[in-house]
Amino acid sequence: MEQLEVVRLNLARKDVYEVWKAFLDNHGMQSDEVVTDTLGIYEGEKLVATGSFHKNIIKCVAVDKGHRGQCLLNKIVNEIVTELSQKDIYHYFVYTKPDVIGKFIDLGFKKVVCTNRLCLLERGVYGVEYYKHNLKMHYQEGHVIGSIVMNANPFTKGHLYLVQYAASLCDFVHIFVVEEEESLFPFSIRYELVKQGLTSLKNVKLHSAGNYIVSNTTFPSYFINKKADITTEHARLDASIFEHYIASALGIKYRFVGEEPFSPTTKIYNRVLKEVLYPTVQLVEIPRLTASNGDIISATKVRDLIETNNVELLGNYVPRTTLKYLKTYKKQKMEVNQFGNN
Amino acid sequence: MEIINQSTSGTLESSDIQIILGPNKQGIDIDIRSSVQKQFGEHIDMLIRKILSDKMIEHAKVLVVDNGALDCTIRARMETAIYRSIEGNQRVEWGVIK
Numbered sequence: 532m533e534q535l536e537v538v539r540l541n542l543a544r545k546d547v548y549e550v551w552k553a554f555l556d557n558h559g560m561q562s563d564e565v566v567t568d569t570l571g572i573y574e575g576e577k578l579v580a581t582g583s584f585h586k587n588i589i590k591c592v593a594v595d596k597g598h599r600g601q602c603l604l605n606k607i608v609n610e611i612v613t614e615l616s617q618k619d620i621y622h623y624f625v626y627t628k629p630d631v632i633g634k635f636i637d638l639g640f641k642k643v644v645c646t647n648r649l650c651l652l653e654r655g656v657y658g659v660e661y662y663k664h665n666l667k668m669h670y671q672e673g674h675v676i677g678s679i680v681m682n683a684n685p686f687t688k689g690h691l692y693l694v695q696y697a698a699s700l701c702d703f704v705h706i707f708v709v710e711e712e713e714s715l716f717p718f719s720i721r722y723e724l725v726k727q728g729l730t731s732l733k734n735v736k737l738h739s740a741g742n743y744i745v746s747n748t749t750f751p752s753y754f755i756n757k758k759a760d761i762t763t764e765h766a767r768l769d770a771s772i773f774e775h776y777i778a779s780a781l782g783i784k785y786r787f788v789g790e791e792p793f794s795p796t797t798k799i800y801n802r803v804l805k806e807v808l809y810p811t812v813q814l815v816e817i818p819r820l821t822a823s824n825g826d827i828i829s830a831t832k833v834r835d836l837i838e839t840n841n842v843e844l845l846g847n848y849v850p851r852t853t854l855k856y857l858k859t860y861k862k863q864k865m866e867v868n869q870f871g872n873n
Numbered sequence: 874m875e876i877i878n879q880s881t882s883g884t885l886e887s888s889d890i891q892i893i894l895g896p897n898k899q900g901i902d903i904d905i906r907s908s909v910q911k912q913f914g915e916h917i918d919m920l921i922r923k924i925l926s927d928k929m930i931e932h933a934k935v936l937v938v939d940n941g942a943l944d945c946t947i948r949a950r951m952e953t954a955i956y957r958s959i960e961g962n963q964r965v966e967w968g969v970i971k
Contacts, residue, residue, distance in 0.1 A: 602886075602887065605885045605886065605940075606885075608885060609884050609885040609886065609891075612881070612885075612891075613884070616880075616881045619879075621879040621880070621881055621893055621895065622879075636906070637906065637908070638885055638906075638938060639891070639906045639936060639937075639938035654893070654936070655893060655895075655936065656879065656893055656894070656895040656902075656904075656934035656935070656936050657895065657934070
């Protein structure tokens with residue numbers, strides 16, 4: 532038999548893309564994923580195996596039914612992990628279907644969580660158990676332990692209200708700031724503004740959310756708009772990771788969220804959280820805080836005001852600490868723009 | 874020697890072994906997935922510990938995916954991973970290593 536080589540697929544070419552898409556459809560896989568690199572194996576003209584990756588996530592892996600047992604999966608995965616290690620990535624994830632996880636486990640992957648339709652596996656020396664082990668060091672005694680996950684892009688009076696509300700009901704509240712860099716404000720700024728805004732509260736602890744809470748890994752549809760059923764599946768994964776690894780490490784009994792009046796994705800996320808976390812963790816939805824002018828406070832609104840240069844109105848929506856930062860931020864932006872126009 | 878960076882070596886091909894190596898706070902943690910786990914799992918574990926102790930490495934996390942590699946392959950892959958993960962990726966004189 533001829534030696535089958537792994538080659539790079541150029542999905543920008545329409546004919547290559549069509550064949551790849553049809554191949555994935557045939558294997559019951561989604562092809563509307565964000566992928567930066569795609570590899571494949573051809574037998575003659577026929578595509579018999581493929582796999583893609585984006586950042587540290589391996590996806591769209593499929594092997595032709597007639598060619599299973601020929602180590603094509605090993606070849607594809609081997610090539611992908613080699614390329615990842617050249618980018619200094621040694622911890623990676625794979626999204627796949629529950630019926631094939633055994634094959635990935637043979638290749639050294641470990642199951643993080645599964646839903647009925649989707650599994651998340653990972654490979655690396657610092658996996659989710661290691662994350663959980665480190666989280667346990669922040670365990671706080673108390674009967675009522677609460678939690679909040681926020682992107683805080685940027686930190687508003689609404690976030691502050693949510694934290695104050697949770698802190699008044701709980702012995703201790705763990706707050707996780709989403710670490711993924713997909714937002715207007717970088718993680719370091721978002722984290723710092725949350726920290727500054729909460730200095731008066733003693734029974735809260737700030738954490739960076741890392742790989743396992745609302746990240747591109749656990750919940751990619753938070754960052755890219757997807758069909759509702761895929762968003763639901765991703766939300767289920769994210770919620771069960773929270774239940775199995777995070778809530779259990781810290782003894783979390785409650786998770787507080789703001790009611791979602793606008794974003795359909797967050798609406799789905801909140802609904803799924805409620806379903807999946809119950810009864811281990813109770814989801815508490817708090818109505819959104821309104822500004823003095825009757826407007827609902829949201830970070831989206833704040834970003835709109837920055838965009839449209841309504842800096843003087845921001846005080847209605849953000850605490851003093853965030854306002855101070857936004858004023859210098861805007862000033863810097865204008866200087867950059869002026870400089871650009873010259 | 875001290876493991877500073879994460880590194881990898883080897884492949885998933887038959888008769889080879891793939892190693893992922895990284896720093897550890899305390900002790901040696903080895904996680905082995907082998908196609909011959911029942912027959913040789915313990916042997917591979919001991920061999921890897923021996924290689925690490927020969928290099929005076931006391932703290933490391935090791936993930937091993939073995940597809941039936943011989944001992945000499947395991948040793949070669951381990952040494953490669955070790956040299957790739959030590960401080961500053963020092964240039965290694967492969968010709969003089971024993």
